[in-house]
Amino acid sequence: MFHDLAPQLFNGLVLGAFYAIVAIGLSLIMNLTGTINMAHGSFMTLAGYLAYSLVLRGTSFWFALIAAPLIAVIVGIAVERTLVRPLYRREPFYSLLMTFGLSLMAEEIFRLIWGPNGVPFSAPAALSGAASLGFMTFPTFRIFIVVVLVITISALAFFLTRTRFGLRLRAAVQDTEMIAALGTNTQVLYAVNFGLGIFLAGIAGVLAAGMLGLSPTSGNALLMPAFVTVIIGGMGSLFGSIVGGLLIGIAISMTTLFIPAASEVSMYVLMAIVLSVRPRGLFGEEGIFG
Amino acid sequence: MSEPLLSVEGLYTNYGKIQILRDVSLTVGAGEVVALLGLNGAGKTTTMRSIIGLTPPRAGRVRYGGRDITRWPAYKVARLGVGYVPEGRRMFRDLTTLENLQLAENGRGGAWTIARVLEQLPKLGELRGRKSGRLSGGEQEMLSIGRALVSNPTLLLVDEPSQGLAPLIVEDVYRILRELKATGVAILLVEQNALLALHIADRAYVMDSGRIVHGGPAAELAADRNRIRTLMGLDAAVG
Numbered sequence: 001m002f003h004d005l006a007p008q009l010f011n012g013l014v015l016g017a018f019y020a021i022v023a024i025g026l027s028l029i030m031n032l033t034g035t036i037n038m039a040h041g042s043f044m045t046l047a048g049y050l051a052y053s054l055v056l057r058g059t060s061f062w063f064a065l066i067a068a069p070l071i072a073v074i075v076g077i078a079v080e081r082t083l084v085r086p087l088y089r090r091e092p093f094y095s096l097l098m099t100f101g102l103s104l105m106a107e108e109i110f111r112l113i114w115g116p117n118g119v120p121f122s123a124p125a126a127l128s129g130a131a132s133l134g135f136m137t138f139p140t141f142r143i144f145i146v147v148v149l150v151i152t153i154s155a156l157a158f159f160l161t162r163t164r165f166g167l168r169l170r171a172a173v174q175d176t177e178m179i180a181a182l183g184t185n186t187q188v189l190y191a192v193n194f195g196l197g198i199f200l201a202g203i204a205g206v207l208a209a210g211m212l213g214l215s216p217t218s219g220n221a222l223l224m225p226a227f228v229t230v231i232i233g234g235m236g237s238l239f240g241s242i243v244g245g246l247l248i249g250i251a252i253s254m255t256t257l258f259i260p261a262a263s264e265v266s267m268y269v270l271m272a273i274v275l276s277v278r279p280r281g282l283f284g285e286e287g288i289f290g
Numbered sequence: 291m292s293e294p295l296l297s298v299e300g301l302y303t304n305y306g307k308i309q310i311l312r313d314v315s316l317t318v319g320a321g322e323v324v325a326l327l328g329l330n331g332a333g334k335t336t337t338m339r340s341i342i343g344l345t346p347p348r349a350g351r352v353r354y355g356g357r358d359i360t361r362w363p364a365y366k367v368a369r370l371g372v373g374y375v376p377e378g379r380r381m382f383r384d385l386t387t388l389e390n391l392q393l394a395e396n397g398r399g400g401a402w403t404i405a406r407v408l409e410q411l412p413k414l415g416e417l418r419g420r421k422s423g424r425l426s427g428g429e430q431e432m433l434s435i436g437r438a439l440v441s442n443p444t445l446l447l448v449d450e451p452s453q454g455l456a457p458l459i460v461e462d463v464y465r466i467l468r469e470l471k472a473t474g475v476a477i478l479l480v481e482q483n484a485l486l487a488l489h490i491a492d493r494a495y496v497m498d499s500g501r502i503v504h505g506g507p508a509a510e511l512a513a514d515r516n517r518i519r520t521l522m523g524l525d526a527a528v529g
Binding site for chain 1: 342344363365368374376380382383384385389392393394396441
């Protein structure tokens with residue numbers, strides 16, 4: 001059992017990286033507009049299916065990895081402009097219900113277009129096989145996933161902390177009125193921010209499709225762990241989402257190894273422990289990326 | 291006579307079902323400093339918010355620089371050169387002093403750059419890397435004004451700049467406002483401390499219960515303390 005420890009730990013980190021990136025997307029949207037996007041998982045699934053269809057039509061995996069999330073972003077911004085935007089002035093409850101309804105509709109639409117069962121979506125040949133990490137071997141595709149997710153999160157951190165637009169986003173999270181009074185069109189901020197969240201979901205969706213499989217409900221399966229990630233990491237903190245995601249990933253993979261029956265419940269146990277010690281989550285009071 | 295820089299005509303504004311402003315009319319000429327006085331809850335802040343579009347009026351008109359800007363979104367009004375120094379400073383607390391200033395850069399061009407603001411307000415230069423939430427009240431007020439300056443406003447709306455500040459710092463704040471006035475920036479100044487505001491203002495309006503109850507030259511009102519007391523209540527003529 002113990003010789004499985006290192007690979008299983010690494011599996012946990014890969015899983016955790018997924019939770020983190022989905023949670024960051026959720027947090028971005030929640031922090032700025034108070035919208036709890038229950039349809040976030042649907043956008044993951046959408047990007048996965050889009051990538052599947054693109055590859056089926058002969059495009060390369062690499063093209064699909066970028067194009068599918070971008071198409072999902074276009075759909076996402078259209079949804080934000082038409083369905084979410086009118087609800088910003090209302091209680092968060094309204095947008096929660098609306099996006100929940102949207103996720104149910106999306107699931108049926110996926111069934112209609114791509115069928116009720118899972119479809120095969122596998123990594124390209126260059127990424128199949130295993131790579132040696134020196135002390136163990138590990139599937140190349142999973143290493144690739146970690147690399148892409150780390151690059152994506154780093155790029156996001158750079159965008160938020162080093163660009164003018166990112167500065168405006170961070171300011172708007174604190175005070176949307178003042179940022180408007182300084183000449184920034186907040187509606188554009190909302191749309192771009194929503195699109196950013198969806199892009200992260202889309203990247204995760206394509207990668208998850210290659211690792212965990214692709215079915216009408218596959219994105220939603222990652223949504224609940226992502227919410228738990230946000231809560232453990234602390235509302236408002238993107239850095240907290242990274243830590244929270246990795247913790248949950250490791251917790252799940254370790255319980256899978258030692259007490260398989262408890263793997264489902266382990267993240268909730270972790271959440272209960274964290275919340276009883278720090279009710280606001282691990283990094284709940286920190287600013288976003290510093 | 292040419293049109294004033296800002297003219298507000300017959301403004302009615304509600305917060306939900308509660309009517310705050312009733313038939314508010316006022317003007318601010320180019321380069322003019324106009325004080326807007328009144329007790330707490332008289333509607334001064336709401337008047338400012340209606341002008342810049344944060345609380346759109348239900349009826350009435352706001353004209354600025356020859357355009358009807360009634361119910362324009364705040365960002366468009368800001369881009370026309372209307373700066374806002376809100377009550378309570380409203381810093382972006384998690385951002386540094388420098389980042390707060392950078393947010394106001396809008397490419398309008400003009401005399402005020404971040405470098406010049408830091409030169410004029412050297413204290414802010416020393417604190418450029420500090421999160422604005424950790425600044426003192428006076429430093430935050432300076433930053434709030436500095437932030438408005440970086441946007442190179444033609445008209446500056448300043449809400450209660452002396453509130454909660456030590457007298458020495460209030461002097462500093464008013465020194466900057468006077469310097470601004472000298473450079474030709476028009477200022478609409480809301481202030482509880484009537485005499486302080488009247489000292490710098492050219493004209494003054496007094497509000498009560500959402501209406502303008504007096505308008506005239508500032509010097510005239512400043513000279514007549516009994517008048518201020520009658521218009522604004524007994525404890526208003528302080529300072």
